[in-house]
Amino acid sequence: MSSQRRRATTITDVATRAGVSIATASKALNGRSQVRAETLQRVLRAAEELGYQPNALAQSLISGQTRTVGLLTSDSVGRFGIPVLLGAEDAFGTGEMAVLLCDARGDAIRERHYVRTLLARRVDGIIVVGESTDPRPSISLDLPVPVVYAYAPSDDPQDVSFVPDDVGGARIAVQHLLTVGRRRIAHITGPTHYRAAQDRAVGTARTLEEAGLALSGGQALFGAWSRRWGRQAAEIVLAGDPETDAVFCGSDQIAAGFVEAVRERGLRVPDDIAVVGYDNWEVLSAETRPPLTTIDMNLEVLGRTAAQHLFAAIDGRAASGVHRMSCSLTIRESTMPQ
Amino acid sequence: MSSQRRRATTITDVATRAGVSIATASKALNGRSQVRAETLQRVLRAAEELGYQPNALAQSLISGQTRTVGLLTSDSVGRFGIPVLLGAEDAFGTGEMAVLLCDARGDAIRERHYVRTLLARRVDGIIVVGESTDPRPSISLDLPVPVVYAYAPSDDPQDVSFVPDDVGGARIAVQHLLTVGRRRIAHITGPTHYRAAQDRAVGTARTLEEAGLALSGGQALFGAWSRRWGRQAAEIVLAGDPETDAVFCGSDQIAAGFVEAVRERGLRVPDDIAVVGYDNWEVLSAETRPPLTTIDMNLEVLGRTAAQHLFAAIDGRAASGVHRMSCSLTIRESTMPQ
DNA sequence: AGACTGACCTAAAAGGTTTTCGCAACGTAG
């Protein structure tokens, strides 16, 4: 390893080499105007030759800004943390911000610990990424830096949260099914106690109601977020109303299971039954046969927005409350024959 | 937002409140021994009451250690970056290290930029996570901090790299197939130009050779890392040698496609054809029907090891070269009927 | 000549912490 740990060159070295004081060197390096052109050049050259890189720690110590934000996730391995993280990293990366990553793994103790160390490191703000859309405990109480919540909202209405608009997402899905001419639409989704499942069921119910239709089977089928449940639910749906011509599934996993089961019974997707998934989890939605039409929560956008809002909050302007970010429809073959 | 930005309490505040000098306060807070018991208590109480938290920036400025490492990834969204990241975060999290995340998105310019800012922030070390096992350009030349490479090795043999042992992984896969009694084994894998595909093919060939067997079809089938290729290859394999009784696939995606196609032809897995995948990408390997026996590269372990090695390097001990981390076998139903 | 202006530069302080060194007080031994 070529890493002989040598002392980093400081502004003093640069100043000495250029034959000026460190104050002048600082001004030259920062483009302040009280430096003669010739002196400016000397300093810049010296800095170049020495490979000078200002010590961000010292800068932060004076400015009080670290240009660093903490990203606290409950579950970074999860489906949802990653895109949000990427979006945030994207919003920051273009500037000069850096992201300090902390994975609390759903443990409240760990979470508090991380918040403490983030504060000790004097981050300028914190983004909290949840793993479901259910409200989570606020960490913001009496914190000296702004906090925004992404995906999972804070339970404190004073806080700022960005969550996908699941009611709206469901509406888009059902409207699409109506548009392609389906009328007997069933809804298969995750566990009742998930806010996401509730919201999507509500959106589905409302949209059908507005169209003067009822849910095929009378009510939404709550189960698990799994492929297995998708398969099981297929039996239930087909047994309940064999005339069902479309299903809106609360996740791509469920949709994948549903399609599988339905095809094994000899029915065609989308000809006999159209299917819409949720999440646009590409590995699943693009790879099933046929590929799934699905709702995309635009999590990267959500993450980016949350990050941008954090900037705003750092600069002093905050707009508290829960912001619902709209979802979009990705159309593939499971609803539209090619 | 409850974040009225108030000045953080400093050690001066604590010292004042305790009625001692900041030097004494510092010693008390850090458990130095030159403090009377009674004074110690006073200082600790004052710190407690004020909610004092030492400023990590100031500490780092003196100590020269930031207890922060940079994690530079080419592709954090990818299959491979995440587990490595988690493993690293794991190794660090237990201590007091923090991870500064940078996603260069495969862009060399961006990468250099990030290295510069990481150095400006005086990180103690850098982990570079690649997106394939192909060697990548070294960034370590003349860097003042240690660097370790994970998943993708550096092309400079002086550097320290941790990569999965794909030759060994293939060996394990094939040996498992031999153990369950298969003799006509085919190998379907990714593009020729991937080091991973090459290695796995080599491991396959060697192991068969040692068993006195030849590859079904005469040679490995190189294609893409996709499900589609898995399906296509199924046709080729079955057309070439209908007696083939096992297939080792270079990825779970390929395996999933293969299984799908084979089952559509009415063949049973594993009864007629046993299938082993690669990656143990749970969403795929555990959800296909039947679930896939697959090779797990233990990327989290790899990441953790890389991180631990970085510690060692920071503390002065480095062991350069490419370290191949062994893979393991996850047995599911695609090779062993339940 | 003296005062003023403007351009260019520097000394010093500030930011928060740790560490080194010195100082005072006290007790003990001679």
Add this chain to the structure above:
DNA sequence: CTACGTTGCGAAAACCTTTTAGGTCAGTCT
């Protein structure tokens, strides 16, 4: 009473940078 060691504490330097408040000098105006 002196010499000396111990204990407890504080002043100041160090880490590196930016900013403020001057300072010097040359030139210009009265």
